[in-house]
Amino acid sequence: MxxxxxxxxxxxxxxxWTAEEDRKLTAYITRYGCWNWRQLxxxxxxxxxxxxRCGKSCRLRWMNYLRPNLKRGNFTKEEDETIITLHESxxxxxxxxxxxxxxxxxxxxxxHWHTNLKKHVKHKPSTTKLHDKYTNNQNLNDDHLQINPIxxxxxxxxxxxxxxxxxxxxxxxxxxxxxxSTKADSVSDFWSEPFxxxxxxxxxxxxxxxxxxxxxxxxGEILSPFxxxxxxxxxxx
DNA sequence: AATTAGTTCAACCGCCGCAGC
DNA sequence: TGCTGCGGCGGTTGAACTAAT
Numbered sequence: 001m002x003x004x005x006x007x008x009x010x011x012x013x014x015x016x017w018t019a020e021e022d023r024k025l026t027a028y029i030t031r032y033g034c035w036n037w038r039q040l041x042x043x044x045x046x047x048x049x050x051x052x053r054c055g056k057s058c059r060l061r062w063m064n065y066l067r068p069n070l071k072r073g074n075f076t077k078e079e080d081e082t083i084i085t086l087h088e089s090x091x092x093x094x095x096x097x098x099x100x101x102x103x104x105x106x107x108x109x110x111x112h113w114h115t116n117l118k119k120h121v122k123h124k125p126s127t128t129k130l131h132d133k134y135t136n137n138q139n140l141n142d143d144h145l146q147i148n149p150i151x152x153x154x155x156x157x158x159x160x161x162x163x164x165x166x167x168x169x170x171x172x173x174x175x176x177x178x179x180x181s182t183k184a185d186s187v188s189d190f191w192s193e194p195f196x197x198x199x200x201x202x203x204x205x206x207x208x209x210x211x212x213x214x215x216x217x218x219x220g221e222i223l224s225p226f227x228x229x230x231x232x233x234x235x236x237x
Numbered sequence: 238a239a240t241t242a243g244t245t246c247a248a249c250c251g252c253c254g255c256a257g258c
Numbered sequence: 259t260g261c262t263g264c265g266g267c268g269g270t271t272g273a274a275c276t277a278a279t
Binding site: 014015016017054056057061065107108110111112114115116 | 244245246247248249250
C-alpha cells in the first residue's frame with residue numbers, strides 16, 4: 001500500500017498518511033473547505049503543521065478516504081450488479097460509475113472491479129434486473145439520476161478561505177509579503193488551535209450543511225468511519 | 238514454523254479538458 | 259490563439275496481508 005515512504009526532492013511527504021495528517025487535513029477542509037487543492041499544502045507546510053503533502057495527494061486522500069458519508073467495507077450484491085451493469089454501458093469510466101453509487105469512490109470501485117468483478121463477469125455475463133432496465137432504456141443518464149441521485153459535491157469550491165486578515169483583497173492572488181505572513185500566521189493559528197470539533201460544536205451542523213455534506217450524529221457523537229473522532233469529547237447542541 | 242504465491246487496496250503518475258488571462 | 263494553472267480521471271504500482279504448501 002505504500003509506494004514511497006520517503007520524501008521527494010521538494011520535501012513533501014509521500015506514502016501512507018498518518019492518523020495525524022488525516023486529522024489535520026480533515027479539520028482544515030471541514031473548517032475552510034477546499035478553495036484550491038494545490039495551494040492548500042502551502043498553508044499547511046511542514047514548518048507549521050507537519051502536513052507536507054502535495055495538493056493532489058491531499059485531494060486524493062480526502063476524496064477516497066476522509067470524505068464524510070463514504071461507505072467502507074464490502075460491496076453489497078446490489079452494488080456489484082450496479083457496477084457490472086454500468087461498466088457494460090460506460091466502460092472504464094470509474095468516476096461516472098462512482099457517481100451512481102453514493103458513498104463509493106472511483107478508486108474503490110476500480111479496485112473492486114479489478115480484484116473481484118472482472119473475473120466474475122468473464123464467467124458469467126450480467127443478466128441482472130438492472131442490466132435489463134438499462135439496456136431497455138435509451139435515456140441512460142436520466143434513469144441513473146432517478147435510481148441514485150448524484151450526491152452534491154462534497155468539496156466547498158466556493159467556500160471562504162482561511163481567515164487571513166481584514167484585508168479585503170484576495171490573499172490568493174497576490175504575493176505581497178505582508179499578506180503572506182498574515183496567511184502563515186493564520187494557518188499557524190489554525191493548526192495550533194485545538195481540533196475543530198472541540199471548539200466548533202455549535203457551528204458544526206450548519207457548517208456541514210453549508211459545505212454540502214452531513215455529519216452523522218448519534219446521541220451527540222460524531223460517527224466517523226475511521227475512528228479518529230472517537231477520542232473526542234461528545235458534544236451536544 | 239517457514240516459505241512462497243496470490244490478493245488487496247492506498248497511493249502515485251501522467252495525461253486531459255477546462256477556465257482565465 | 260496560445261499559455262498557464264488547476265481539478266479530475268484512469269492506469270499502474272508495490273507494500274501489506276492472507277492463503278497455500
